[in-house]
Amino acid sequence: MTINRRELLGYSAAALGVAAVGLPRIAKAAAGELTIAYNVNLPSWDPTTGPSAVNPTIQGLYQSVFDQFIPQKPDLSFAPGLLTEWGWNDDRTKVTMTVREGVTWHDGSPFTPEDVVWSLQRAGDEKTGNPIQFVWKNVNNFKIDGNKITGDVVQFDPVYFKWMSFLTGYILPKAYYEKVGAEGFEKAPIGTGPYMVEKFERNAFLRLKANANYWGGKPAFENVTIKFVTDAASRVAEIESGSSQVTLEIPYEEYDRLIAKDGLAGSCKNVSDIGMIFFNNKDAMLDKNVRQAAVMAVDKELLVKRLLRGYGQPIATLETPEYAAFDPSIKVEHNPEKAKELLAASGYSPEKPAKVTIQTTKGFKPKDYEMVQAIVGMWRKVGIEATIEVYEIAKHYELRAAHKLAPAAFYNWGNAIGDPTTSTGFAMFGPSPHSSWKTDDLDAKIGPLWGEKDEAKRIAGWKAVDKYIAEQAYVLPLLQFAQPIVHAKGVNVVQHISGALLPALMTPA
């Protein structure tokens, strides 16, 4: 075979083209380099103000750069951090905190107790726009003595220290912030956390560099790139092509497919988020028989097994096993026959059903709409006819705040600190803008628990409330969600039950 000049030029151009574009990538992390395809954008670098402050999904990014007052271990237990000790005095009128010594900010300046006090005062100042200001304002008049801080309790809140591990509970640098201002801080944020911000392109990526002076030890990966890939299909492609070594929150079907591939592994553990159906005290839901039947008719095991491919854990109350007030003795049976009897007692049957509307999101959480469809089918068999109404999550917030939800409404509730106040409490206490069910009997049981100073008594009180709610069927708890994480086999990932994906917990395999 002879090749003429034109063909030779053509082949050469093709060869050059292949060389230029390079060969297919291999799914492994370069030494010291880690790339994560993250599911949400990071709108703002201030973790204490605006909507970002209450967005649970970006807390993992904040926790990479900033330290919280008190960190949480992957199992949700609390551990010493920048505060090494904390507590109340005997009559709960003062708080005391001990500040870790020898810590530096990312710019090399020393971290001091003044930073802690300034962060607490700023968080409690309503002018800053901190959405959790109502927690932080409960303590003021701070005094510093060496590395000890004391503060006066304005109003006792048993969850004050737990909030130090939760939304807006971050320590920011007083001197640096006052020097550069809010805008300067947004451009070049510094913290005391395990990673330092190297480069940030909003909507695109975040480059982190390991903090060699981190008080908790330098993280394993020197450089971490967080790509903001909000589309799930694109995240699947990122990990499958080897462009990223870690990703999260992909459909369970894709999770199963990907972890079966060479070079990829994953973990899909239960996190602190739960799926639930709010009942609203109106229409047919005012009838206890209808509520109890609505709860008994739902086969949660089947929902998890068939719709969520076995990922997730059915729950009977608004507490998961990791929460402080979880009570395994509270059971809610799945019993369609008994549900029929209860409905019959109220004059309803499959032929003459109780009619309700159920609202749900579609695609906000895995299989949310499909779960509600299945529940409607289960209800229909016992004598409840439900009409599905799909809404956006923003609409849910609006309706819930205005107490205008339908008689039944699907929702996803997160509770990373695992306290009963932030699960059962705010979800079920009538005066809370987050509750749907609002009746005096329940409010009377919950009310005294808010200020209960005896911790054991407080937790026992919440367990009793959960039991009462289950008996009255004031809400339909469905399941604890599992969070799928897929990663290259060259990376070890420790999953945090709060759902925060933390690069500092990742190490080369």
Place this chain on the structure above:
Amino acid sequence: MLLQRFLIRLLTMLITLFGVAIVVFVVIRVAPGDPIAMMLPPGATDADIARLRALYGLDKTIVQQFFIWLSGVVRGDFGTSISLRQDVLGLVFNRLPATLELAIVALVMAVALGGTTAILGARERGTAVEAGIDIASGAALSIPDFLWGLVLILLFGVLVPIFDISGRVSPQLDLPFVTQFYFFESLLRLRFDLTWDLLKHMLMPAVALALPLAAIIAQLLKQSLKEVLDLDYVVLARVKGFSETQVILREALKNAALPTLTLVGVQFTFLIGGTVIVERLFSYEGLGNMAIDAVINRDLPLIQGIVLVFALLFVLINLAVDMMYALLNPRLRHG
């Protein structure tokens, strides 16, 4: 006369923008979702809600809010983003160049591909080549841009991973750019290493946007060309001994291109609209991607700012198309 026409056109543009401003302002306030309700943390009281409402100016009536916003816009102050807590205009102008670059590259691709295909189809009219072109254009047109995006991700992002799936530029690169027009600036600076990196990120979204438009151009231009090719002056050119390709390029194309030009102008506005979904799919850091975040977060000032800038773009593109059309069509120029 010319000045009068220009002033009338300017006035029309301002009225259009004012109308868009009113519609957007009303619609996004009537639409489901309350930004304050979305940021309500557990335990928030009515007082907390009122405090946040006042902080974001949402405690005033819708008419008051509109005029406060409009007076700011006139002064060049589009307000502060609720979710990003930054100046809206700065945010928009920071992201607009990325979207414009993507749209322009997609447009160039669409015109090149569609134009070439149309010329080829007209030249080979009545043959299997034309039939093949018709089938390919039909397929390209019937598949929406985001679906093309998914196909391209699968083909060139996963199976043969030669392009980047997400982002606008590799995070590891040091970017020396002064403007936000990274692609064009890299060409001007002769930094072809960066140009190539930017292209690797931009090609798939640009192709996804370009394919349906290329199909439209191919069909319309081919049809126009076929009509023009039967006219007397073209036949005369053939008689003079020009080849078919020369006839098309020298004689027929200029006249046949006029309807296509109008269409390209109109479609370019659609193409910019299409960047919203495609940018999201490819995590491309443009205005469209930011618009989706703004809607999800119910960031009212940012939505208003983005929509108004998009509307301004649309009217400017239409103006440019009209002017170009007049320039190319002597009958309009002298009319």
